[in-house]
Amino acid sequence: MTVPDFLAVRDLTCGYAAPVLEDLNFQIGQGALVGIIGPNASGKTTLLKTLCGLLRPRSGLVLLDGQILHNLKPAIRSRQVAVVGQGVRIAFAFSVAEVVMMGRHPYIPRMGSPSSQDWEKVEWAMEVTGISHLAHRPVSNLSGGEQQRVFIARALAQEPELLLLDEPTSFLDIGHQVEILDLVKQLNRRQQIAVVMAIHDLNLAAQYCDRLLLVHENRVFAWGTVDEVITLDNIREVYGQPVLIERHPVYRCPQVVLLSRLSPLFDQAKNVHIVAGGGMGSDILLNLGRCGHRVSTGVLNRGDGDWQTAQDLRLEIVDVPPFAPVSPESCRINLEMMLRSDAVILASVPFGPANLPNLKTLLAAVEREIPVIVVEQEPIANRDYTGGVATRMYRKLVGSSLAVVQEPEEIMQVLGEIEKGRSVDG
Amino acid sequence: MIEIVFFKRHALWLLTVALLLLVLLAAAIGSVYISPLRVLEILLHRLPEFSAQMVPDWPESYETIILLIRLPRVVLALVVGSALALAGTIFQGLFKNPMADPHIIGASAGAGLGAAIAISLGLSVSWKGLGAVPLLASAGAFLAVILVYRLARSRGVVPIPNLLLAGLALNSLLSALISLLIYFGQDQMHTIVFWLMGGLSGRYWNYVFYTLPYLLAGLAVAVYYARDLNLMLLGEETAHNLGVEVEKVKAVLLLVASVLTGAAVAASGMIGFVGLIVPHVARILVGPDHRLLVPVSILSGAILLLGADILARTVLAPVELPLGVVTALFGAPFFIMLLRRTGSHITEAGD
Numbered sequence: 103m104t105v106p107d108f109l110a111v112r113d114l115t116c117g118y119a120a121p122v123l124e125d126l127n128f129q130i131g132q133g134a135l136v137g138i139i140g141p142n143a144s145g146k147t148t149l150l151k152t153l154c155g156l157l158r159p160r161s162g163l164v165l166l167d168g169q170i171l172h173n174l175k176p177a178i179r180s181r182q183v184a185v186v187g188q189g190v191r192i193a194f195a196f197s198v199a200e201v202v203m204m205g206r207h208p209y210i211p212r213m214g215s216p217s218s219q220d221w222e223k224v225e226w227a228m229e230v231t232g233i234s235h236l237a238h239r240p241v242s243n244l245s246g247g248e249q250q251r252v253f254i255a256r257a258l259a260q261e262p263e264l265l266l267l268d269e270p271t272s273f274l275d276i277g278h279q280v281e282i283l284d285l286v287k288q289l290n291r292r293q294q295i296a297v298v299m300a301i302h303d304l305n306l307a308a309q310y311c312d313r314l315l316l317v318h319e320n321r322v323f324a325w326g327t328v329d330e331v332i333t334l335d336n337i338r339e340v341y342g343q344p345v346l347i348e349r350h351p352v353y354r355c356p357q358v359v360l361l362s363r364l365s366p367l368f369d370q371a372k373n374v375h376i377v378a379g380g381g382m383g384s385d386i387l388l389n390l391g392r393c394g395h396r397v398s399t400g401v402l403n404r405g406d407g408d409w410q411t412a413q414d415l416r417l418e419i420v421d422v423p424p425f426a427p428v429s430p431e432s433c434r435i436n437l438e439m440m441l442r443s444d445a446v447i448l449a450s451v452p453f454g455p456a457n458l459p460n461l462k463t464l465l466a467a468v469e470r471e472i473p474v475i476v477v478e479q480e481p482i483a484n485r486d487y488t489g490g491v492a493t494r495m496y497r498k499l500v501g502s503s504l505a506v507v508q509e510p511e512e513i514m515q516v517l518g519e520i521e522k523g524r525s526v527d528g
Numbered sequence: 529m530i531e532i533v534f535f536k537r538h539a540l541w542l543l544t545v546a547l548l549l550l551v552l553l554a555a556a557i558g559s560v561y562i563s564p565l566r567v568l569e570i571l572l573h574r575l576p577e578f579s580a581q582m583v584p585d586w587p588e589s590y591e592t593i594i595l596l597i598r599l600p601r602v603v604l605a606l607v608v609g610s611a612l613a614l615a616g617t618i619f620q621g622l623f624k625n626p627m628a629d630p631h632i633i634g635a636s637a638g639a640g641l642g643a644a645i646a647i648s649l650g651l652s653v654s655w656k657g658l659g660a661v662p663l664l665a666s667a668g669a670f671l672a673v674i675l676v677y678r679l680a681r682s683r684g685v686v687p688i689p690n691l692l693l694a695g696l697a698l699n700s701l702l703s704a705l706i707s708l709l710i711y712f713g714q715d716q717m718h719t720i721v722f723w724l725m726g727g728l729s730g731r732y733w734n735y736v737f738y739t740l741p742y743l744l745a746g747l748a749v750a751v752y753y754a755r756d757l758n759l760m761l762l763g764e765e766t767a768h769n770l771g772v773e774v775e776k777v778k779a780v781l782l783l784v785a786s787v788l789t790g791a792a793v794a795a796s797g798m799i800g801f802v803g804l805i806v807p808h809v810a811r812i813l814v815g816p817d818h819r820l821l822v823p824v825s826i827l828s829g830a831i832l833l834l835g836a837d838i839l840a841r842t843v844l845a846p847v848e849l850p851l852g853v854v855t856a857l858f859g860a861p862f863f864i865m866l867l868r869r870t871g872s873h874i875t876e877a878g879d
Contacts, residue, residue, distance in 0.1 A: 151765075154768075154769055155768070155769075156765055156768050156769070176768070176771045176772065176773050177771045179771070180769060180770050180771030181771075183769070184769065185765075185766075185769040187763070187765060187766060187769075190762070190763060190766065192761075192762060193624070194624075194761045194811075194816040195811075195815060195816055196758075196761075196815070196816055196817070197815075200817065201762075204758065204759055204762070204770055205770065207755065207759060207770045207771055207772070208770065208771035210755075212752070212755075213752065256770075260770070
């Protein structure tokens with residue numbers, strides 16, 4: 103059975119002498135895997151310290167399974183919440199098994215010694231985390247990745263329902279990062295342990311977490327699914343860094359690609375609308391999107407190759423059902439988008455009766471003095487399936503267009519010459 | 529490795545046997561030599577189970593020498609050594625810092641000032657007064673520890689350089705205050721100076737009776753919190769997350785270690801380095817687990833101080849060296865060696 107608000111944060115303000123995070127409200131279900139992301143010093147660690155009971159809230163509540171976390175007795179709390187801290191190193195020569203056994207502290211009576219059940223739990227925790235073979239080694243001699251496993255094993259020995267991790271992958275190389283996060287995900291799925299981890303690597307966060315909490319300037323900036331939080335606008339706003347949001351080629355989760363701030367493209371980002379279709383526009387969509395232009399496209403049939411590309415790039419799309427003709431309503435929206443743009447690009451699209459209205463819309467845009475760039479990779483005659491209607495309209499369009507280019511690469515150059523904010527309604 | 533495992537398993541009884549042998553030796557040596565076997569006979573004769581079967585064949589003066597002069601000094605050495613070693617073990621555990629020692633961090637000097645105040649107020653004369661000396665010494669130690677802890681702590685840890693510097697500063701201040709007391713306290717000057725040098729000569733059973741309860745209480749608390757102390761070694765936050773009531777444990781144990789230091793200083797003056805050397809060597813021998821480390825430290829502390837006292841009495845006999853001087857002669861080089869060996873960690877701990 104899953105409890106939807108297993109961990110609930112209500113009007114929480116946390117911090118030290120001064121508040122670090124204010125008015126937090128969110129709840130986490132049992133078995134969720136939540137990442138806390140945000141710039142350095144945005145309060146990720148402070149929030150974790152409050153969630154584990156180390157810091158008392160300045161105001162508001164943390165409810166764990168309906169009970170006020172900060173009122174729980176330490177022994178009771180530590181049977182439910184376990185923490186793997188950041189960059190902890192042990193200087194004293196405890197053996198791995200001894201350190202993992204420390205996780206049983208809340209279960210062993212004072213002056214008592216570990217029961218056979220405690221030893222079973224310790225052995226299980228070491229097995230799950232793959233450190234059984236290290237049991238008798240001194241923990242101070244292990245590598246960073248191995249020590250991290252020991253700490254996770256110790257946390258598991260607490261049999262927690264909530265596991266908090268503070269930057270579990272910092273100081274580790276990529277192999278160990280993936281190893282540790284795979285382990286965390288496995289534990290989360292198999293043992294139904296809710297996980298909340300602060301993690302500064304946005305791509306790993308997007309790849310491993312179910313939900314993300316983006317904190318910025320003392321507030322929750324965004325809270326939701328990975329797709330809701332890792333967006334171009336959120337990341338640019340919070341980190342002040344030009345990025346691209348791509349799809350992970352295998353897992354389809356969003357991935358953040360960093361761009362140099364030295365690149366001139368970002369001062370020149372433009373609103374560009376692309377008339378695409380039949381897969382002929384994909385390269386253009388990708389290139390312009392990647393270079394940071396704000397791209398919209400339409401009218402496309404859902405499921406079309408270009409539509410898929412635009413979807414992956416999270417572009418603004420006007421679409422109609424598969425194989426349906428372009429409707430008057432979609433034409434109206436399409437024109438609106440064109441009028442908002444600094445330039446409109448017509449890809450080397452084949453025309454049939456269904457998408458002929460797109461050409462009409464383009465002509466309407468040209469009349470309103472919107473610069474149009476025509477891409478002609480193939481003569482229009484070869485891609486006119488309307489018996490000459492499309493060809494006539496196309497010729498008229500070419501006559502009043504800003505430029506006709508043969509290759510998509512040339513578009514950039516033409517776009518660079520267009521002044522920004524030239525569109526009619528700004 | 530095998531030797532260490534062997535020692536870990538048998539440490540307690542090995543140390544106990546060594547301690548008993550050393551006790552017999554210590555009681556045997558003196559201006560009149562009485563063989564250790566004879567000492568054993570005299571001691572056993574006092575026990576009701578044995579006294580019936582034994583016929584005393586030694587002069588009665590031997591009994592007086594052993595029971596009233598040498599034995600109290602021996603037992604006091606054991607108690608003081610144990611108390612200092614236990615205090616050092618607790619300080620090192622709480623500060624997660626192998627350099628912590630009652631002497632270095634200023635606890636001894638705090639206790640010294642407290643005791644000096646008690647002596648210069650004339651409280652040392654009466655029986656009750658003798659109780660007042662360890663009490664004021666403990667209070668002085670506790671205040672000094674709190675102060676050093678506050679000064680040295682940075683972002684939740686007590687880095688070695690901070691601890692050493694804070695201890696240095698406080699030690700200078702406290703010894704200046706003690707000098708001031710000696711300077712103005714004309715009448716008690718001699719008593720304070722003699723007592724400060726650290727030693728066990730002229731201490732009889734009354735000192736033992738006033739010091740032993742502190743040690744037993746401290747030992748009980750240390751054993752009670754041994755597992756918490758283990759967890760504290762992993763950092764206060766980790767200890768908290770594993771269910772330790774960190775602030776409470778810390779306050780109780782700091783108080784206990786201060787009281788142990790105070791009692792030891794009140795009984796024997798300023799004896800340095802026992803609290804540094806013993807926990808360190810004990811940790812190398814039996815590992816960092818306080819459930820074993822605490823009893824091993826206590827036994828080792830007793831052995832070390834008794835051994836040092838034997839040296840103090842015999843090296844230049846009949847002249848007796850101050851005990852504090854003997855421990856410093858061994859302790860200071862050890863301290864320097866430790867500092868060199870952990871030198872590479874110091875920068876890490878400081879960042």
